[in-house]
Amino acid sequence: MPVNLSAPQAQSLFPVRGVKLGAAEAHVRKPNRKDVLVMQLAAGSRVAGVFTQNRFCAAPVTLCKEHLAKGAAIRALLVNTGNANAGTGEEGLQHARQTCDALAGLMVCSPAQILPFSTGVIMEPLPVDRIVAGLPDCIKDLREDNWLRAAEAIMTTDIVAKGTSRRITLAGNTVTITGIAKGSGMIHPNMATMLGYIATDAAVDQQALDSMIQHAVNRSFNCITVDGDTSTNDALVLIATGQSGHAEIGMESADYGLLRDAITEVAIELAQAIVRDGEGATKFMTIRIENGRDEAECRKIAYAIAHSPLIKTAFFASDPNLGRILAAIGYAGVDDLDVNALKLYLGDVLVAEHGGRAASYQEAQGAAVMKAPEITVRVVLDRGAADVTIWTCDFSYDYVKINADYRS
């Protein structure tokens, strides 16, 4: 079950002026579930995207990049679940184009003004006809207060729908930021099998929008991992509709930081929600590496800990198995690391220093920390000023069950 996570209330996801959402049951893979979503954007909206770095990027990702590069004003996003249209070669690209063509026809815009997204099984042909047949129902369903329905429509192995909102005031105008996301396995930096959509009615120029999404993703979706696998389809999109009535925000605007930070908060909450809903997760783990020489070495150590199946299974068992954590620090690839200089904490408890167990440490203290559903592992390297925090979850029987059964 998800760790300290429940679905948002519909009324807690505030509408964003200029964004309408509509979902339909198109039977992409299974009947009786919402599996196609259209997000319609008002004229004048600006869009920025960050996509998977997987060499096998999926057809819709290729098309998204192509459409964004063309610079035509994006007027709609089209998302389907059930089929990822990945590992589908040239035919997959044609299929993705056909869905954009169909939606462009209904919305009276050019196909290059549509961004397509797919998630689900890979290497199966996209059922274009069924998706296209579902589009009129999506259009009929378009409403500004449909965010929860949209969050539900993009779920795959997610147990809980994920969404959150913030409201801030910019130059006397109330600005809303609302985001939804999906994802629960294959989560890793560089955007693994996750889709995230964050929209604001703020007015932001393109350069500032690009800068904000990069800032937000580096502190949120690029700081989470469930199993180290990265997918072919991941994407985070940031939309600014410009409907809130204030002057356009650029890189130099006084309100730039305020808006960027609110967007980043939304991104962090969505990213953490994905980990909390990690496949089979029973614990939410925060891995914090402090006082490293640079962020790169902090990340190496953080991910060595976060990806170790031995550590993840020990945490599942609530076992304060310090040795496995020390071993992971040791093989993280920081060649000149002095293991005698570092300190390891579980929660607030100092558990290891001088290359071994701390003299003050009692196993009962570690056991008490491990019992909680939220656990912080902190490694203080004592060799610099760089810090990195990442979030992950444990590895349970259910992880194996979910992933062994996924296609059945």
Add this chain to the structure above:
Amino acid sequence: MPVNLSAPQAQSLFPVRGVKLGAAEAHVRKPNRKDVLVMQLAAGSRVAGVFTQNRFCAAPVTLCKEHLAKGAAIRALLVNTGNANAGTGEEGLQHARQTCDALAGLMVCSPAQILPFSTGVIMEPLPVDRIVAGLPDCIKDLREDNWLRAAEAIMTTDIVAKGTSRRITLAGNTVTITGIAKGSGMIHPNMATMLGYIATDAAVDQQALDSMIQHAVNRSFNCITVDGDTSTNDALVLIATGQSGHAEIGMESADYGLLRDAITEVAIELAQAIVRDGEGATKFMTIRIENGRDEAECRKIAYAIAHSPLIKTAFFASDPNLGRILAAIGYAGVDDLDVNALKLYLGDVLVAEHGGRAASYQEAQGAAVMKAPEITVRVVLDRGAADVTIWTCDFSYDYVKINADYRS
């Protein structure tokens, strides 16, 4: 259960002239199991070792390196299970020295002529007194035909004892090579929680012996992975007692290659046995990457496949989930990889090409391959002449169970 692996017969592990082995029940961690082993080497034996690259290397590893660096003739190896004496700081080093001192006293040699090895739980103080108290029983038990008993004495989570022998003829003399190993989890290149001991009665100079162990380890223990974790204690030792009566083999000797290859065969069989006995393993997977630009990129792709929990759970479920394999190839970190140029095979079946499913591929073919307990995944990159083969196993419920329960 181990995949196509059973314990060797005692008579199939041929004695090596100049090596005597003796084991005892010393109650290092649990009663009623052999947990201390002494291997006594005849005068004139040469020894080469390869050790973990983990920065948290255990105290006995530090001491092994120190003793080998001193160049004193090694006369005995001392192995205990139950406790790894790792993450134990300065005290751990003293403990390891105390065990060497005690054995040196019984064998009338210097402590620097002993190599100590420990495996088991980490960050617990080594019970030196109990190990030392067990040494006289080990000495009493010393026999040349004790290899199976020795293989059993070094087991931890292993289900099956691991050992194999070869005999070759060098200049008219029969030469024996016998090896034993332990390990079933945390297995990764650079020697993860595994101990391996290979002995031959051949006469080999030190340079040739060092060269042979490096050749063997690169083609065996450095080509296996169970869960990607590497341990603090791993070691492979190659012993040449020089008792077989032929002229000493150097780098230029005609028989160098013959002996090296026989040693490598033993190392490969032992390394594969560790994977076959991988924690919770139900499938033995061979990952072969062909026609890469260099070995480094082949290894990146091979390990991305071998370490993916999503692929390992799919193989556990006998699910030919090609998409997960393609995704792993895509995120392996080979930045300029042309995914449209590569071919993916399951067994002999071409399953993907041109960036997607092969037109000829039927899922029933993939399902048939996946049902077998031994599965080969082959990726042909079509961009060079480098090949790499590695071996791994699947990820089952039992992997989680074993590692969640290990300390209980």
